[in-house]
Amino acid sequence: MKWNTLFSKCLILVLIFSLFFIFESAHSAPLKWSYSGKTGPEYWGSLDPAYVKCSKGFEQSPININTANLVEATDLDPLKFRYTTTPFKVLNTGHTIEVIPRNQENSLWIDNERYILKQLHFHHQSEHEINNKEFPIEIHLVHQHSNGKLAVVGIFVKEGLQNNVLKNVFEHLPRTISSEEIVEKPINLTALLPKDKSFFTYDGSLTTPPCTEDVTWFILKEPIEMEQRQIRSFSELYPSNDRPLQPLNNRVVFKRIH
Numbered sequence: 521m522k523w524n525t526l527f528s529k530c531l532i533l534v535l536i537f538s539l540f541f542i543f544e545s546a547h548s549a550p551l552k553w554s555y556s557g558k559t560g561p562e563y564w565g566s567l568d569p570a571y572v573k574c575s576k577g578f579e580q581s582p583i584n585i586n587t588a589n590l591v592e593a594t595d596l597d598p599l600k601f602r603y604t605t606t607p608f609k610v611l612n613t614g615h616t617i618e619v620i621p622r623n624q625e626n627s628l629w630i631d632n633e634r635y636i637l638k639q640l641h642f643h644h645q646s647e648h649e650i651n652n653k654e655f656p657i658e659i660h661l662v663h664q665h666s667n668g669k670l671a672v673v674g675i676f677v678k679e680g681l682q683n684n685v686l687k688n689v690f691e692h693l694p695r696t697i698s699s700e701e702i703v704e705k706p707i708n709l710t711a712l713l714p715k716d717k718s719f720f721t722y723d724g725s726l727t728t729p730p731c732t733e734d735v736t737w738f739i740l741k742e743p744i745e746m747e748q749r750q751i752r753s754f755s756e757l758y759p760s761n762d763r764p765l766q767p768l769n770n771r772v773v774f775k776r777i778h
């Protein structure tokens with residue numbers, strides 16, 4: 521009898537604990553993703569049901585751009601950047617540094633459709649590659665149409681002269697996650713763009729969870745420059761926030777050379 525009572529008590533305790541853990545896991549936040557270890561890119565697709573595209577998508581980014589294998593698209597309009605002098609705030613998200621315009625006045629026009637600049641951020645090393653060549657930094661300028669569609673412009677950064685447009689941003693990178701800095705002097709991003717606006721374009725995805733597809737990528741052919749010290753100030757915070765290359769599958773990469 522005693523043994524049976526002890527057994528029932530144990531069983532009840534096990535049940536209580538199980539219920540507690542089921543309740544807890546159902547109510548805890550989705551697992552945080554990262555760039556290494558058990559929450560790194562190869563596991564993103566299984567960390568949360570909402571991240572399934574990260575492992576099961578067919579049009580994922582980034583990709584290697586093989587310049588011997590591009591289709592010339594002479595019918596594509598050149599990209600029309602309409603950037604204005606704008607105050608920004610700089611945020612450390614824990615995955616990158618995000619530079620967020622404090623108004624909706626910066627836009628990119630594609631085929632007479634307006635896409636508004638929502639934020640730009642940085643990856644070290646570059647995520648896209650040209651003929652399997654990486655660059656020290658890739659900048660992503662994320663634009664959104666009023667219908668929700670995303671168009672991201674990727675700009676490669678090579679080591680060279682000091683970048684004056686981003687000087688104030690890089691001198692005050694917020695070192696703590698979730699902390700913000702306000703850029704004192706407004707920035708005109710037009711001066712950030714390379715002279716040559718030739719681009720490669722393809723259909724891809726976000727390069728971070730949830731890896732949503734239906735993102736149009738425009739990768740500018742000409743890199744811009746940043747001083748080694750500027751590159752290092754970012755890479756000290758984020759030594760490796762680049763998703764590995766994804767298969768092209770049966771996608772075509774177009775080029776528009778001006």
Ligand SMILES: [Zn+2]
Pocket residue numbers: 641642643660727
């Ligand atoms: Zn990015």
